[in-house]
Amino acid sequence: MNPSNPIAEQYRTIRNNIQFAADGRTLRSLIVTSPAEGDGKSTAAINLAVSMAQRGEKVLLIDINIRNPMLHKIFNSQTSPGLSNVLANQLSLVEAIQLTEVEGLELLTSGLRQQNTTDLLDSKVMKELIELAESRYDRVVMDCPPVLTAPDTNVLANKCDGVVLVLSSGKSTHVEALEAKQALAFAGANIIGALLNKKKR
Numbered sequence: 446m447n448p449s450n451p452i453a454e455q456y457r458t459i460r461n462n463i464q465f466a467a468d469g470r471t472l473r474s475l476i477v478t479s480p481a482e483g484d485g486k487s488t489a490a491i492n493l494a495v496s497m498a499q500r501g502e503k504v505l506l507i508d509i510n511i512r513n514p515m516l517h518k519i520f521n522s523q524t525s526p527g528l529s530n531v532l533a534n535q536l537s538l539v540e541a542i543q544l545t546e547v548e549g550l551e552l553l554t555s556g557l558r559q560q561n562t563t564d565l566l567d568s569k570v571m572k573e574l575i576e577l578a579e580s581r582y583d584r585v586v587m588d589c590p591p592v593l594t595a596p597d598t599n600v601l602a603n604k605c606d607g608v609v610l611v612l613s614s615g616k617s618t619h620v621e622a623l624e625a626k627q628a629l630a631f632a633g634a635n636i637i638g639a640l641l642n643k644k645k646r
């Protein structure tokens with residue numbers, strides 16, 4: 446990513462808003478999600494994580510989308526070892542993390558696809574994984590599945606400090622946006638802001 450382009454500038458603004466939205470509280474673990482598939486969650490999570498690392502923070506980016514992982518492709522890596530291996534107690538978090546070419550940015554890919562994704566995420570091991578990551582990194586950015594297609598993101602909502610809700614301009618409907626917001630709020634999420642992703646046509 447070219448740090449001086451307008452998109453990078455937009456993410457720096459969002460990154461700074463995240464800092465100021467905190468009311469003095471540190472927002473260390475952040476969920477990035479959206480109502481539906483293809484709204485731009487992974488793109489937003491990557492850009493946010495990169496811009497935070499560029500500010501000098503130590504950042505862990507996690508691919509929570511075990512059903513439809515993406516981050517390994519962007520970083521030219523493999524899905525496994527990754528998150529699902531840690532959740533299945535096959536590896537420690539430290540063993541599963543990969544370095545990236547971006548200084549300060551480390552990556553936990555999804556791990557192999559599992560049957561019981563929601564149960565794996567709604568577990569004590571996952572809660573402990575987030576707590577350990579929060580103790581070792583300045584920011585933990587989680588690229589999550591869509592809110593309205595599976596319960597995977599909702600079960601994480603109250604285990605993280607904040608949620609960034611990505612909405613896709615011209616794609617996300619008002620009803621979808623409202624349903625996603627309500628589902629997250631019901632699950633105990635601290636929604637810290639919405640990010641409007643505008644794709645060029």
Ligand SMILES: Nc1ncnc2c1ncn2[C@@H]1O[C@H](COP(=O)(O)OP(=O)(O)OP(=O)(O)O)[C@@H](O)[C@H]1O
Nearest residue numbers: 481482483484485486487488489513642643644645
């Ligand atoms: N602002 C943008 N401009 C142009 N293309 C974009 C933009 N944001 C996302 N895209 C493209 O749209 C597609 C979907 O984006 P992305 O993978 O980030 O969405 P997602 O919400 O993570 O999808 P999924 O629900 O499958 O996880 C990708 O091909 C991505 O490159």
Ligand SMILES: [Mg+2]
Nearest residue numbers: 486487510515
């Ligand atoms: Mg994605």
